[in-house]
Amino acid sequence: MSFDFSGKRVxxxxAASGIGAACAKALAKAGADHLALVDIDGDALGALDLPCAxxxxxxxVADPALWERIEADGGKLDxxxxxxxxxxxxxxxxxxxxSNWRRVLGVNLDGLFLSLRTAMRLANDGASMVLTASVAGLKAEPGTSAYGASKAAAIHLAKGAAKEGAARRIRVNAIAPGGVDTSIWDKLPMFADLVEKHQGDRAGALEEMAGYGTPMGRFESAEEIAGQVLFLLSDASGTMTGTTLVSDGGYSL
Known part of the structure; x- marks a missing residue:
C-alpha cells in the first residue's frame, strides 16, 4: 500500500533512531512537505538527510520548556x-x-502527555496522530512493570485524546508492537549477555528472544512498523480512532 502525504506537516x-527514524524517512518518501523532528540526540536528527523541509x-520530551519553545515556533500539524x-x-x-520507576514514567508518560498536549493544540481539523505503545502494555511479564505501566497508560491516553478530538475529526490511535529490531535492545544488559552467548551474533540473539514467546518466531523491523504507522496516519484508516493496532507476531495471544 502506498500513501500520499503531499502538503502535510507532521x-x-x-525521531533520531529506530521506529521514529524509520517513520520520518517513510513520511518524507511519501511526500510529506515538512517534518518537525524531536529527539534528545540532535546530531542524529541532523544526520537523517531527508528530502523535505x-x-x-x-x-x-519530559521537559515542559521544550514544548513551550515548539508551540512558540508555531506551525499547524496535519x-x-x-x-x-x-x-x-x-x-x-x-x-x-x-528512581528507575520515575525515569521510565517521566519519559514514557510525562513526555507523552506533554507532546500530545502540544500536538492537540497545534493540530488542524482532521489531523491524525499515533502514539507508540507496546504489547507490554497489554501483557504483563516479570521485571517489566514500569515500562508496561507506561505503555498501558499510553493506550488509555490515546482513547481519551480520540474522544476529545472527535468533534474536530482529529483521530488518535496507538500502535502496540511486540519485539522490534531497534537499537533500544543494545542498551539492555540482558541483551548484551545474549549477544555474548551468541558470540557477537546480534541476529541470533534476536531470534532466540523471539523464540521465547512469539508464535511467529521473529521480530519486526522498524520499517515494517513504519508502514503500519503511515496507514494509521493516512486517510486509508478511515474513521479509526481510539484503537490500538497490535503488531506482535502473536505474542499477546
Missing part, C-alpha cells in the same frame, strides 16, 4: 507520531528503585 518524536527540536520512549532497567517490583 511531528515525529523520538525539516525543523529539528533537540531536547528531553499529523503526529509520538514515539519517544525508553525501556529502563528490568527489575521486579519489590526490588525496583523508585
Amino acid at each position: 511531528l515525529v518524536t523520538g 525539516v525543523t529539528i527540536h533537540t531536547g528531553d 499529523g503526529a507520531l509520538l514515539n519517544a520512549g525508553i525501556a529502563g532497567e528490568t527489575a521486579l517490583i519489590a526490588k525496583m528503585d523508585f
Whole structure:
C-alpha cells in the first residue's frame, strides 16, 4: 500500500533512531512537505538527510520548556507520531528503585502527555496522530512493570485524546508492537549477555528472544512498523480512532 502525504506537516518524536527514524524517512518518501523532528540526540536528527523541509527540536520530551519553545515556533500539524520512549532497567517490583520507576514514567508518560498536549493544540481539523505503545502494555511479564505501566497508560491516553478530538475529526490511535529490531535492545544488559552467548551474533540473539514467546518466531523491523504507522496516519484508516493496532507476531495471544 502506498500513501500520499503531499502538503502535510507532521511531528515525529523520538525521531533520531529506530521506529521514529524509520517513520520520518517513510513520511518524507511519501511526500510529506515538512517534518518537525524531536529527539534528545540532535546530531542524529541532523544526520537523517531527508528530502523535505525539516525543523529539528533537540531536547528531553519530559521537559515542559521544550514544548513551550515548539508551540512558540508555531506551525499547524496535519499529523503526529509520538514515539519517544525508553525501556529502563528490568527489575521486579519489590526490588525496583523508585528512581528507575520515575525515569521510565517521566519519559514514557510525562513526555507523552506533554507532546500530545502540544500536538492537540497545534493540530488542524482532521489531523491524525499515533502514539507508540507496546504489547507490554497489554501483557504483563516479570521485571517489566514500569515500562508496561507506561505503555498501558499510553493506550488509555490515546482513547481519551480520540474522544476529545472527535468533534474536530482529529483521530488518535496507538500502535502496540511486540519485539522490534531497534537499537533500544543494545542498551539492555540482558541483551548484551545474549549477544555474548551468541558470540557477537546480534541476529541470533534476536531470534532466540523471539523464540521465547512469539508464535511467529521473529521480530519486526522498524520499517515494517513504519508502514503500519503511515496507514494509521493516512486517510486509508478511515474513521479509526481510539484503537490500538497490535503488531506482535502473536505474542499477546
